[in-house]
Amino acid sequence: MSNYESYFNIIHREIIANSLFTERQIDIIYNRLSHQTVPKNISRGAYHRQLKQCRNKIVGVLYSILLLKSIGAIDQQTLSILGTMCDQLAVMLDIVNSDISPNKVTDNVMSTVNGILKKMCKV
Numbered sequence: 489m490s491n492y493e494s495y496f497n498i499i500h501r502e503i504i505a506n507s508l509f510t511e512r513q514i515d516i517i518y519n520r521l522s523h524q525t526v527p528k529n530i531s532r533g534a535y536h537r538q539l540k541q542c543r544n545k546i547v548g549v550l551y552s553i554l555l556l557k558s559i560g561a562i563d564q565q566t567l568s569i570l571g572t573m574c575d576q577l578a579v580m581l582d583i584v585n586s587d588i589s590p591n592k593v594t595d596n597v598m599s600t601v602n603g604i605l606k607k608m609c610k611v
Contacts, residue, residue, distance in 0.1 A: 503598075
């Protein structure tokens with residue numbers, strides 16, 4: 489595993505820990521989006537049940553965003569910033585080419601993400 493993949497996985501775990509999704513659900517979503525076959529460590533029935541739960545959760549998150557936007561808890565600038573943050577995550581991970589320790593990189597990236605997200609919350 490390259491340094492980039494190692495840092496990327498650490499930061500993804502930190503983001504997942506603060507999200508509404510579990511690592512397993514994110515694995516299932518990623519698996520589905522990348523058109524991979526059903527993993528060997530799960531039955532087809534359990535996989536499809538969990539895939540349905542993931543779809544429902546994603547739709548719930550989208551409804552929540554719609555609701556929060558409609559009541560003014562988030563605005564268009566917030567949505568724009570969120571999109572930019574998604575696009576820039578890879579840029580933040582370019583730090584891995586330096587001699588900074590993995591914990592320092594993770595702390596820096598997550599501190600930046602946390603700060604921005606807290607400022608975006610109007611409640």
